[in-house]
Amino acid sequence: MTAIGPDVAAHAIALRREIHRQPELGFEEEKTAALVERELDALGIEHRRVAGTGVVGVVRGALPGRVAGLRADMDALPLTERSGESFSSEVPGKMHACGHDAHTAMLLGAARVLQAEREHLHGSAVLLFQPAEEGPGGALPMIEAGAMDDPVIDAVVMLHVDPRLDTGTVGFIPGACNAAADEFHVTIEGRGGHGASPHTAIDAIPCAAATVLALQNIAAREIDPLKTIVVTIGTIEGGYRNNIIADRVTMSGTFRSQDDAIRRGLEARARRIVEGVAAAYGATGSLEVIYGYPAVINDATLAVTFREYMTAHSRIPVLSPPPTMGGEDFAYFAQRVPGLLIRHGIRSEAAGSVHPGHSPQFRVDEASLAYGIETLVTFARGVGLGVVHGSPSLP
Numbered sequence: 023m024t025a026i027g028p029d030v031a032a033h034a035i036a037l038r039r040e041i042h043r044q045p046e047l048g049f050e051e052e053k054t055a056a057l058v059e060r061e062l063d064a065l066g067i068e069h070r071r072v073a074g075t076g077v078v079g080v081v082r083g084a085l086p087g088r089v090a091g092l093r094a095d096m097d098a099l100p101l102t103e104r105s106g107e108s109f110s111s112e113v114p115g116k117m118h119a120c121g122h123d124a125h126t127a128m129l130l131g132a133a134r135v136l137q138a139e140r141e142h143l144h145g146s147a148v149l150l151f152q153p154a155e156e157g158p159g160g161a162l163p164m165i166e167a168g169a170m171d172d173p174v175i176d177a178v179v180m181l182h183v184d185p186r187l188d189t190g191t192v193g194f195i196p197g198a199c200n201a202a203a204d205e206f207h208v209t210i211e212g213r214g215g216h217g218a219s220p221h222t223a224i225d226a227i228p229c230a231a232a233t234v235l236a237l238q239n240i241a242a243r244e245i246d247p248l249k250t251i252v253v254t255i256g257t258i259e260g261g262y263r264n265n266i267i268a269d270r271v272t273m274s275g276t277f278r279s280q281d282d283a284i285r286r287g288l289e290a291r292a293r294r295i296v297e298g299v300a301a302a303y304g305a306t307g308s309l310e311v312i313y314g315y316p317a318v319i320n321d322a323t324l325a326v327t328f329r330e331y332m333t334a335h336s337r338i339p340v341l342s343p344p345p346t347m348g349g350e351d352f353a354y355f356a357q358r359v360p361g362l363l364i365r366h367g368i369r370s371e372a373a374g375s376v377h378p379g380h381s382p383q384f385r386v387d388e389a390s391l392a393y394g395i396e397t398l399v400t401f402a403r404g405v406g407l408g409v410v411h412g413s414p415s416l417p
């Protein structure tokens with residue numbers, strides 16, 4: 023059971039379905055932002071636009087206290103829905119397959135509860151409705167537009183739906199809870215020729231094969247085995263037909279890492295391998311790295327104080343799920359003030375919410391929304407009181 027009333031939960035579910043039917047990709051969230059503004063207007067909550075389709079609302083408590091930032095992302099994915107839900111996407115090729123519709127609806131539910139109790143509320147809650155989490159990233163543009171500055175946020179939280187955790191539970195851990203996600207591109211240039219005369223050409227294909235295997239050596243032999251990294255080659259393209267020697271192969275992949283020093287060293291390690299293997303084959307190799315979101319680091323003190331506060335003031339079990347190697351641009355909020363990424367349990371065999379995020383069959387157990395709303399509300403209350411706080415910038 024949660025302490026959230028059935029009316030609040032039912033309204034959040036209705037909003038979630040409305041958002042789910044009209045998914046919008048990053049920085050195109052016009053309908054979603056308008057829905058958020060419509061709901062905040064109905065609640066009498068002040069709000070402003072930032073970064074195009076971002077919306078910042080402020081619930082001002084009547085009593086003095088600190089300021090909690092509550093963040094929800096709003097964007098969908100370029101995917102055709104096959105969930106079988108009655109309220110499936112009405113937009114071909116777009117789907118809320120990562121649960122951001124539920125995140126937005128839960129934050130609106132929390133806004134409703136906090137606004138209703140503002141006469142007794144310590145501090146304020148800043149509602150951060152963020153565009154483009156799936157890329158190119160809306161967190162930094164929101165921060166640069168002053169989303170954390172008026173009022174100044176003391177601690178920030180987000181929920182992300184997680185089908186590993188059962189409905190009715192939430193979970194978080196201190197420290198790195200996901201990974202930096204960086205993209206890389208490799209180009210290998212040889213010299214083309216006849217497939218029957220390899221000695222007259224420089225074949226880019228065996229060089230590419232050797233490069234793929236050698237890049238795995240970074241994870242297997244070059245990094246402390248107690249540190250976690252991933253090197254994945256996702257695409258490989260090259261060649262023309264069976265009897266032509268390929269003059270060129272291109273590959274792309276992703277690096278995932280949690281430790282910042284290791285992350286900063288990956289590009290040089292990969293370049294040494296790409297250029298060195300190519301040289302050994304008489305070809306040339308080049309590498310380009312496109313840096314993405316850093317890892318989310320949950321503030322250790324915030325994690326401890328919020329776990330204690332949740333245990334005292336809520337009946338929702340707080341679990342400690344292991345980290346993932348996914349990426350999340352909430353990291354930028356959590357770099358500036360103590361932050362907490364909370365995994366929000368949605369798993370239910372009965373509701374069919376067992377598929378991973380980004381699957382066309384992805385479902386959210388809507389019974390979970392009340393628990394997420396209660397978690398956000400509890401965070402805002404605890405931060406407002408100063409009982410839930412991070413370190414070292416907060417006492």
Ligand SMILES: [Zn+2]
Pocket residue numbers: 120156379380
């Ligand atoms: Zn996602």
Ligand SMILES: [Zn+2]
Pocket residue numbers: 120121122155182
């Ligand atoms: Zn997501």
